[in-house]
Amino acid sequence: LAKRFCSTYQIRADECLNSDQGWRRNIVVSLKVLERFAHDGHIERIVTDMQKIQVPAPMSTALRDYELYCRDRRHLRATTLRERTREIAIFADFLGSRNITSFDQMQPADLCAFVTAQHRLSAKSVSRIVSDVRCFLRFLLMRGILQQDLSHVLPVVHVPRDATIPSVWDPEVLIKLLEAVDRTSPKGKRDYAIFLLACRLGLRVGDIRALSLDDLKWETATIEVRQSKTLAPLCLPLTEEVGEALIDYLRSGRPHSDHREVFLTLNAPFLPFREADSLHWIVRHWKAMAGIHFRTPQRYGLHSLRHTLATRLLHEQTPFQVISDILGHATTASTLIYAKTDVETLRTAALNTEEMRHV
Template sequence: MWKQLADFVRAQGLPAEYTRELALRFEQAYGVRDGEVLKLGQQWRRHLVFGIKVLDDFARTGTISRFVVETTGLRVPAGMHKPLREYEQYARERRHLRPTSLAERMHNIAVFLDFLRTRGLETLDALQAEHLSAFVQTRTDWKPRTVACVSSSVRLFLQFLFMRGALPRDLSAAIPTVRLASNAKVPSAWEPELVERLLAAVDRSSPKGRRDYAILMLASRLGLRLGDIKRLTLDQLHWTTSTIEIVQNKTGEPLVLPLIEEVGAALIDYLRAGRPPVEHRHLFTNLTPPFSPICQNDRLHRVVAYWRELAGIKFKTPQRQGLHSLRHTLATRLLGAQTPFPVISAVLGHASPATTFIYAKADVETLRIAAIDPEEVFHGHAS
């Protein structure tokens, strides 16, 4: 949208400086009219109003500060904006939520407040326990885990409102509890030969191929989490000791992994002929100028999907197919090789060894080996 604005300025022969008057002229020329069907190549016009708002904010304050909920597309009643903004500030500054966690929580709360709007509520002081029950009970099209996550976000929000005196009583206990079986979900894992087919399909003669291959190697060979891959810097690659040393984004705990030969070779190939000459220290960049670091909200699903399609990989049953599933695959492969659980836990950087036991569900053969012989149980009781 900003590129179109720059083109508009040049075409009109206007001064190359942003002003509110310029923004109004541009909006009058290209703003979307009611009922207008946009032609191919004009979808950028949908973002014109928001893009101008961002420029206004920057021109006025020198920074870009967005209210997270403004990006959700949900309609929150005006009377609820102030407590919602206060909670966002509290969650960011006092609870120290990561940007991705904060965005998810604020979205969940906005869903709830949008529901209250449909029930005729304009302010939170009219909130009753029956509204909370109705909200959860009407989420019939959601998966239980999603309902549990949203309910948790709303519960924390209500506790905050009571703590700040915005609600006369604590309504958080009125939200129905969604019971989920602990560790009930089996992680998705690839067949080992499919991982090798994926890696073999990557064209390592192009910058994209070199970058993607290095990313895939870090996930499939070292089991690095997506967030840690995106945050990886040149300073965390220790070539003299052949290690990668990071502080994990998810747990805040340090993690040291061996820079094994094939991973090191992939990284060196990327650094020599794939990574553009940029000043920032982030290892992985976008592929187009100005080659900024990969956005922290980017799930990098396309990195797997692009090469998976070229490799012609099809799965026998529905499963997760993104970058994180390669981490799961490494865990199950280590488990299948009878690697001790503490070692697997250390490699994956799990805060609790109990988390590692989830992967045992994806390895039936290991479970059979670990099963207790019924006769041993019988003799144990007999003795």
């Protein structure tokens, strides 16, 4: 019935909406909530309302100490630190709902109940939450707040490594996307340069977002960045195509600003993109303008353009080590996942079913 409803109203998850059609964007999510209500008999917020989280006062000191420990001793990135402290705060709020006011009152049954309460989440999400809580329990043991190691009580949530196939764009579809960009407008100039950095150089979204004017080495025709994910330096060639797009944006599209980030918002006060912005909306806008509809459902954010570059290089028989260097991977193990997307090469490794039957 839900599928018929979406079909009748021609609702697509990736459609580009006008300002008066915002209600359509919530339809798919609303139907999923309704499905959970029909199954479980109650409704839960999809995103935890952190303003309603209540951490018992005796636990607050330990949380602040753990945050400082992760920042100063573990040197976690700001985004990782925020996510981890958020999950621990939710964990502390859960303990509070079970009348536990200090961490030394925890019992194995409380940990099991917390993990069970996450059953609506995907295995990958539960695995991350359990890992965060396990690290926190070890911190409490190290500080003497816990007298016994409870980390082993938490289950190991098995998530198959590299079980998914990266989403990639067909070459002709990618060309169609780039051709749809209006390069006469400031928005088009900016977005076109962003697209090329992703699909020609394979830069991560975080590195594109934080790209500084100082990272553009015009005299050596290179882009030199410190990767936001690994903090390792990365040097990439500033090709003529990418260089011309950047120059066009910097000269005719970028507003005057004291900010050193290359890419800024289009409206005053012309700020850099927010740290958590995936820039997915940029792809969605020009994908809709190009009238692109994929044959099968797939991801189509900026990261998929990075996947597309890796797949193209692999199809051109580029060595894995070279691809790994271009993408800024710490090891080639992370690059091997792209072998799954090179279907034509995989065909050569397929077994002959007739031969195998005789064997």
